[in-house]
Amino acid sequence: MLPMTANALRDAILKHLEYSQGKDLANASLYDMRMALTLAIRDKVVEPWFRANRASYQAQSKRVYYLSMEFLIGRLLEDAVMNLGLTEAAHEAVAGLGHNFRDVLDDEPDAALGNGGLGRLAACFLDSMSTLGCPAYGYGIRYEHGLFRQSFGPDGRQLESAEDWLRQRHGWEFARPDTAFQIGFGGIVAESGRAAVWTPDNAVLAKAYDTPVIGWQGKWANTLRLWGAEAIDAFDLDAFNSGDFTGAAAPEALARTISRVLYPDDTTDQGKELRLKQEFFFTAASLRDILRRFARECSDLSQLPNRVAIQMNDTHPAIAGPELVRLLHDERGMEFETAVDTARACLAYTNHTLLPEALERWPEALMTRVLPRHMQLIERIDALHAQRHPTRQATILEGGEVKMGELSFVMAHKVNGVSALHTELVKSTVFNDLHRLHPERIINQTNGITPRRWLKGANPRLSALITDTIGSGWEDDLERLRDLEPAIATPEFRDAFAQVKARNKSDLAQWIGQDMGIKVNPDAMFDVQIKRFHEYKRQHLNILEIIALWQEIRENPTANWAPRVKIFGGKAAPGYVMAKEIIHLINNVARVINADKLTRDLLTVVYPPNYNVTMAERLIPAADLSEQISTAGKEASGTGNMKFSLNGALTIGTLDGANVEIRELVGAENFFLFGMTADEVVACRQDPAHMAKAIARSQRLTRAIELIESGTFSHGDPSTYRDLTQNLRTHDYFTVCADFDSFWDAQRQVDQAWFDRDNWTRMAALNTARSGWLSSDRTIKSYMQDIWSIAPMI
Ligand code: 7GP
Numbered sequence: 043m044l045p046m047t048a049n050a051l052r053d054a055i056l057k058h059l060e061y062s063q064g065k066d067l068a069n070a071s072l073y074d075m076r077m078a079l080t081l082a083i084r085d086k087v088v089e090p091w092f093r094a095n096r097a098s099y100q101a102q103s104k105r106v107y108y109l110s111m112e113f114l115i116g117r118l119l120e121d122a123v124m125n126l127g128l129t130e131a132a133h134e135a136v137a138g139l140g141h142n143f144r145d146v147l148d149d150e151p152d153a154a155l156g157n158g159g160l161g162r163l164a165a166c167f168l169d170s171m172s173t174l175g176c177p178a179y180g181y182g183i184r185y186e187h188g189l190f191r192q193s194f195g196p197d198g199r200q201l202e203s204a205e206d207w208l209r210q211r212h213g214w215e216f217a218r219p220d221t222a223f224q225i226g227f228g229g230i231v232a233e234s235g236r237a238a239v240w241t242p243d244n245a246v247l248a249k250a251y252d253t254p255v256i257g258w259q260g261k262w263a264n265t266l267r268l269w270g271a272e273a274i275d276a277f278d279l280d281a282f283n284s285g286d287f288t289g290a291a292a293p294e295a296l297a298r299t300i301s302r303v304l305y306p307d308d309t310t311d312q313g314k315e316l317r318l319k320q321e322f323f324f325t326a327a328s329l330r331d332i333l334r335r336f337a338r339e340c341s342d343l344s345q346l347p348n349r350v351a352i353q354m355n356d357t358h359p360a361i362a363g364p365e366l367v368r369l370l371h372d373e374r375g376m377e378f379e380t381a382v383d384t385a386r387a388c389l390a391y392t393n394h395t396l397l398p399e400a401l402e403r404w405p406e407a408l409m410t411r412v413l414p415r416h417m418q419l420i421e422r423i424d425a426l427h428a429q430r431h432p433t434r435q436a437t438i439l440e441g442g443e444v445k446m447g448e449l450s451f452v453m454a455h456k457v458n459g460v461s462a463l464h465t466e467l468v469k470s471t472v473f474n475d476l477h478r479l480h481p482e483r484i485i486n487q488t489n490g491i492t493p494r495r496w497l498k499g500a501n502p503r504l505s506a507l508i509t510d511t512i513g514s515g516w517e518d519d520l521e522r523l524r525d526l527e528p529a530i531a532t533p534e535f536r537d538a539f540a541q542v543k544a545r546n547k548s549d550l551a552q553w554i555g556q557d558m559g560i561k562v563n564p565d566a567m568f569d570v571q572i573k574r575f576h577e578y579k580r581q582h583l584n585i586l587e588i589i590a591l592w593q594e595i596r597e598n599p600t601a602n603w604a605p606r607v608k609i610f611g612g613k614a615a616p617g618y619v620m621a622k623e624i625i626h627l628i629n630n631v632a633r634v635i636n637a638d639k640l641t642r643d644l645l646t647v648v649y650p651p652n653y654n655v656t657m658a659e660r661l662i663p664a665a666d667l668s669e670q671i672s673t674a675g676k677e678a679s680g681t682g683n684m685k686f687s688l689n690g691a692l693t694i695g696t697l698d699g700a701n702v703e704i705r706e707l708v709g710a711e712n713f714f715l716f717g718m719t720a721d722e723v724v725a726c727r728q729d730p731a732h733m734a735k736a737i738a739r740s741q742r743l744t745r746a747i748e749l750i751e752s753g754t755f756s757h758g759d760p761s762t763y764r765d766l767t768q769n770l771r772t773h774d775y776f777t778v779c780a781d782f783d784s785f786w787d788a789q790r791q792v793d794q795a796w797f798d799r800d801n802w803t804r805m806a807a808l809n810t811a812r813s814g815w816l817s818s819d820r821t822i823k824s825y826m827q828d829i830w831s832i833a834p835m836i
Contacts, residue, residue: 048134054082055135067139075141076149080213083122091254091263097835098177102339104832106178107332109325110355112161113182116655117150118214124499125256151207152656154188158574159681160394164355169492170822172257172264173518175836181328183320184251184268187303192613192652198629202616214253221250223330225323231415237372240415246297247272248327258494258518261836269327273297307615318404318412325359329366343374347387351830354391357402357446362389363453364419382423390829391454393468394678402446409444420444427452436475451476456829458487461679461700487825488700489679490818493520496685501663503542521814530807540803550664554648562607562646567796570661571669572611572653575621578676582624583778584669585631587785589746595641604793605644611653623766630755663689667792670695673776675720684816690806694788708812712805716788717781726780736779743782
């Protein structure tokens with residue numbers, strides 16, 4: 043592909059300003075300019091997109107269908123421009139038209155169609171599948187409202203408001219009103235010979251919206267197809283004519299509810315009928331689309347597993363098992379057992395959590411009401427499994443509920459965990475019985491992150507230094523970062539590396555000053571914990587250590603403390619009371635500490651609201667220390683941890699999730715380890731007094747908890763955080779107290795390491811050089827080999 047010059051791009055922007063936006067340059071707003079640039083860039087994506095589609099069609103290749111409730115894609119413009127190698131041209135063209143390129147990029151809303159790790163992983167996978175030339179479709183829901191917007195009230199509590207990224211036109215997508223399927227719910231099942239006929243009593247239309255996903259250097263592009271729900275008969279004209287205007291629009295409003303909002307809870311929200319409908323809605327539409335595409339190329343359904351690889355991203359699309367069986371058996375006449383085996387050969391399932399409250403279970407009564415035929419099929423699948431494996435103990439149906447994890451396992455030919463430790467725990471805990479029956483089925487696929495967005499795009503300074511040092515080519519061959527190691531031994535490189543970090547920090551300090559009105563010292567250690575708020579992630583362990591540290595600095599202000607800026611980011615599910623209390627506490631601790639003149643130069647706490655992908659891109663390149671402090675055994679993998687080490691932050695962390703692998707990669711001497719292992723946590727909980735003992739033996743912890751209880755952070759009211767401190771004193775399931783002293787000690791080791799700045803830089807640079815394996819390209823290659831049996835097309 044010929045590089046597009048700035049002039050040609052300028053012409054393309056002007057054309058779109060005029061013909062797509064209906065504006066001339068003189069009257070173009072920032073939005074118009076952003077939209078015109080988006081459409082001009084989208085035009086450039088179309089050619090490789092068509093080419094890729096034609097190539098996979100001609101080769102009759104097997105395709106991946108990645109089914110996910112969430113795609114946390116963030117902004118797309120900068121990424122697309124970068125992948126096409128048009129960054130400079132676009133910069134020049136936009137500037138030539140009198141606009142600031144950065145402002146144009148920043149005008150794009152952050153598409154938050156996901157909650158956290160699982161959704162961002164899906165977005166990184168899309169990027170890697172396109173980069174590797176793996177023919178693939180991402181299938182999900184076109185939520186009108188993505189993850190809620192977070193703000194903090196005057197008292198420091200989290201407030202939520204609706205997000206509305208679709209209020210402006212979504213410039214990347216192509217609406218496909220001609221690709222629409224009717225998705226039914228409820229109704230009755232009639233026996234007809236050997237099969238059954240399901241007649242739903244209501245239905246909605248699933249309409250396709252396609253976003254092209256361009257890979258690195260524009261060599262390949264796949265499609266993200268999101269389904270929007272609409273009414274089949276949009277408008278009740280009779281009701282309107284009789285004056286009932288609300289009633290007239292009711293069918294449309296009801297149908298659209300299904301794709302209206304993303305559920306903001308990544309761990310609970312069980313048993314909600316609308317959620318089940320969302321899951322079936324997008325899964326059923328996707329399967330129909332997949333079978334339609336297959337039928338265009340092949341008429342022999344036994345060939346389906348040779349053409350179709352369906353990945354279920356957690357259990358949210360687990361209804362794909364019974365629905366595919368229904369489509370094959372009821373609608374296409376395949377024998378039931380053959381249909382089950384064919385479906386299984388197509389399907390694979392990724393588990394993302396062991397938290398019991400996050401394992402989906404649907405009441406049988408609800409399932410019967412919403413999906414009566416599927417309920418029957420699930421019973422038959424369960425019975426067939428029992429018949430084939432008479433010794434089995436784990437059932438799909440239990441206590442009046444359908445266990446979606448077990449259903450996914452039984453209907454998948456491969457089940458994977460997302461880090462080495464997590465996969466072993468999947469085998470030994472949640473799916474232990476099924477693992478013994480099917481010892482080949484569970485495999486590990488350690489998560490990864492795309493280096494295009496998370497290094498090249500987010501950290502242009504470090505990227506330039508890397509390219510200057512080892513040449514280009516690392517962007518799609520990240521293991522090449524190892525070639526940095528000889529340079530790291532030289533003071534020149536270390537100076538340059540330190541300068542990159544210093545400039546990134548200075549940018550962040552400026553943003554914090556402007557956005558939050560907090561002055562931070564850019565020479566202090568930037569210590570960052572950004573992720574969803576959850577007790578197992580233990581933001582409260584971090585804030586307790588901050589309180590203890592503040593106390594000791596006050597008592598001994600002239601001692602040799604490493605100055606720190608403690609940065610938090612993240613949202614709590616609106617219904618998760620304890621997580622919201624932790625947010626409330628952090629904001630109030632920040633208020634009190636930041637006002638303390640005695641400690642001001644040594645300790646600042648910053649918590650910018652509304653953490654999202656865009657904010658992560660800003661914070662990660664400026665971090666010195668990465669907080670990965672979950673209770674061992676609880677964080678399935680983590681992917682933020684990978685972004686930090688790739689960008690040259692040192693990790694303080696437990697042996698949890700992918701921390702274990704990161705530590706092996708970067709070297710134990712370049713990682714601050716603390717806390718109990720997963721086994722030790724389990725053993726610790728055997729002692730019901732573990733938290734009391736931990737508090738009793740730690741003066742510092744005792745004081746920190748007592749300070750909260752004294753009302754110091756709640757305007758003198760000792761009752762404000764009682765639930766939180768009582769939980770720590772009497773329950774503490776996540777062993778915050780038992781790990782506290784170890785965390786404190788590790789933080790003091792961090793201080794010591796910080797004083798030798800040149801050695802810190804060396805350790806940080808080694809983190810970057812040794813993080814190549816964390817690329818999601820590596821992860822996707824491994825899925826292609828071990829699960830999908832697909833060869834790359836480029
Ligand atoms: C997350 C896990 O908590 C995180 O450890 C992992 O890195 C990520 O998935 C990607 O595998 N889980 C979720 O985001 C989630 O929603 C509930 O899990 C199903």
